Amino acid sequence: MNWPPLIYLGSFLAMACSWFTFVLMPHLQFGRLEQTDTKAPTPLYPGMTPGEAHQGANVYRANGCVYCHSQQIGQTDVGLEVTVGSVGTNQTDVTELRMALRRAYDFVAAQQGGEAKPDTEVTLEVEALQAGKLSRIEVASGLDKRDADAAVKIVGEAGDDVKVAMTVVPKGADLERWGASRRSVALDYLYDYPVQLGSKRLGPDLANIGSRMPDVQHHLLHLYHPQSVTPNSVMPAYKYLFEEVPSASPRATQALELPEGIPADYRPSPGYVVVPRPEALQLVAYLKNLQGGPRVFQAPMPPDAAPVAPKADAAAKSN
């Protein structure tokens, strides 16, 4: 057998497969991503980074923030909710809904375990829904797809006037901890170059830091002396992003308010105040611009989802 050509062909094929899978296919799949129409309030998402935030992205990159902070929110699970939005006005609709709900509750109880809702409560909530006192009835939550489809079908048997909806509730530790309403998807990074996903979380995730912590002064103080904001922080102090100016200077209006316990070498000299350099302001503008995105196709979320408030203890510890 003439081995050399075969060996050459073998190694070429191996490298071609690798290139195909890791370079060509991803480019074909993600390389042509475009802004998407998200309905409201800004129709096109994502938008190009506004001016100062764009400069801040370079400051973020230059200071290597990506080595300790990530910018991606993950999701581990999906719970499906089945709700009833409205019922018709006449009595037969109400009765049918009540019976359908009875069957649905029994079905859900059989699937998930636990007690089915008693008849009296079912009657009360259907009446409340019809009277407008209740905006919707939550039939079940945390279902998987098969059960949710079955529950929707059962409730849907109550007739055409009944508005049954199945909403998806994303679940995951990241979502809870950072108070995000959905996970990050490739579209979120469309105008980031390079994409600063990060691989370590020595510091908190920053994907929605702008909506979590909008206070500029807080960010500036945190950059200047992290330990005065978060007592046991391991973040280095970015003192060189700030400078001292005389108190009479026009820039003194931007002076940082330094807390009492700050170490002596972080205090300005007498007659001087600490002000942020342009780089610090740009970096904070960049951070403020990092807000979780609106609804996109790839990451379904409930229609009226507001971001969940981040867990209080995590916020105190690591924000």
Next chain:
Amino acid sequence: MSDESHNKDGQSVQDWTSGKTAGPLWIMILLVVLAWMGGIYLDRTSGGFNPEVYAPYPSYAYVKDVQGGGDLPPNWAKGKELFNLACAGCHQPTGMGAAGVAPPLAGSDWVLAAKPDRIARVVYNGLKGPIELGGQPFNAAGTLMMLNMGQQMGYSVDDMAAVLTYIRMNPDWGNDGSAVKASDIAAAYDAAKARSTQWTAKELQAIPVE
């Protein structure tokens, strides 16, 4: 020694052709089993290698199914296109209108009336003069005027039904009116087509919408 097992230099020579040897069978079986398990894993978690499918969703069909807001009638999307083309310039994509330009459509009692006969006429022939929105006067000075957009755009009955469906059922605007079919506005369309001037609020009030 000159025999077949030594060459002329005396080196020991075996049959040096590279014949076939069988590899260990257990490795082959193990690899096949591992490949099969890998295939099952990919089947469950790869989402068909579809770029729109992210963890933990199992497939594109699932993601499509749980999008929510799915009970919009089929002509809603077309109505949205037509609206953005012809109407959003003044009434804004948010449906909020703009003071001194156009009245809001979001939450408007005109839009959400039980029957779309009045707004069908307005869309086709336009409107001039002061009107009352939710009891509040709008365009009291009569300086604003809506042109006959439907007529200019050459709307058919279906086009008009699509636009009306969109503005009546837009969840982002909070409008939860009913859908509009072409048959619902057939009479209104004929009346509008026969007319060449804009409507006034007074004439429209005479048209029943309950």
